[in-house]
Amino acid sequence: MTENAQLTKTKPILVLGATGKTGRRVAERLTARGLPVRAGSRTAPVPFDWEDQSTWGPALDGVGAAYISYFPDLGFPGAADAVGGFAKLAVSKGVQRLVLLSGRGEQQARISEEAVQETGAAVTVVRASWFNQNFSEDILLEPVLAGEIALPAGGSAEPFVDADDIADVAVAALTEDRHAGEVYELTGPRLLTFDDVAAEISRATGREVRYLPVTAEQYAAVLRENDLPAEYVELFTVILDGRNAHLTDGVQRALGREPRDFREFARDTAATGVWG
Incomplete structure (x- = not known):
């Protein structure tokens, strides 16, 4: 067993976003293995x-590895400074292994990735496609319940990935040396349009759920009504332009x-x- 692997068994692993879609799953998996989690x-x-x-320093005290999940999104303004500053502080406190959750197709997120990679820690970057769980645990749950998913996505296809797969990859990277330095792009096994997604949910629930393409302006109004960041409009219209419409072998x-x-x-x- 290497020194880095031994650290994950003796020192706490800090899981940021521990109540979120991926962080919660990462923490549960680590705990199930009997590993100390903060x-x-x-x-x-x-x-x-x-x-x-x-709050950053106390959270990092005595930690051997960390899973970094930034809210609201790694590509948002200020994210690179925050994530880079946190990673530097982590290394200065003796943290040797960092696993960063990133997003596919987000150019601004690459700046954040580089800020973490430049710290000299053993870094693994996990670039994820759209989560399946966005439709069951996030902003799109209510539209699914209402029977209409309205997004500025046109007819673009996405290789939706499951949060359980993301968590499994993150846990492997946190506990196994062989993932250091890797960039894993994670996708599901096939491409689906949002029409396809609506059809899959309809089939599973036995009730009609449809996809409604809307303009960026219309979606911005929806976000304002729900007190959500306006940056999501730009993010959605950028990453849903077809740039991610291909599969990768990251999970494999x-x-x-x-x-x-x-x-x-x-x-x-x-x-x-959960879908009624």
Whole structure:
């Protein structure tokens, strides 16, 4: 066992966004392995807040590795400064392994990635496509329940990826030396348009859910009504322009297995009752 691998067994692993879609799953998996986990969130026993740098140091004290998930998005203004500053502080406190959640097709997110990679730590970048769970645990849950998913996505196709696959890759990178220096682009096993997604959810739930293409201006109005960042409009219109309409082998390279398909996700999610 190498020194880095040993650290993940003896020192806490800090999981930022520990109440979010991926962070929660990462923390659960690490805990199930009997590994020490420190939750990084505003409500944690040792609070962490991206907007309050005074919380960063205490959250990092004694930590051996960290999963970095930035809110609201790694490509938003100010993200690179925050993430880079946090990573430098982490290394100065002896953290040797960093796993960064990033987004596919986001050029601004690359600046944040570089800021972390330049720290000299053993860094793994996990670039994820749109999450399946965006339709069950996030902003798109209510539209699914209402039967209409309105987005400025046109007819573009996406290789939707499951948050469980992302978490599995992150945990592997946090606990195994062979992932240091890797950039994993994660996708699901096939491309789907949002019409396809609506059809899959309809099939799984037994009720009609449809996709409604809208303009960026129309979607901006929806975001304002829900007090969500206006930057999401630019993000959605950029990354949903077809640039990510191809599959990658990131899950296969990291885990040695195929990624989970959206149909399986939809079937299992419908069975929970969250979609009514």
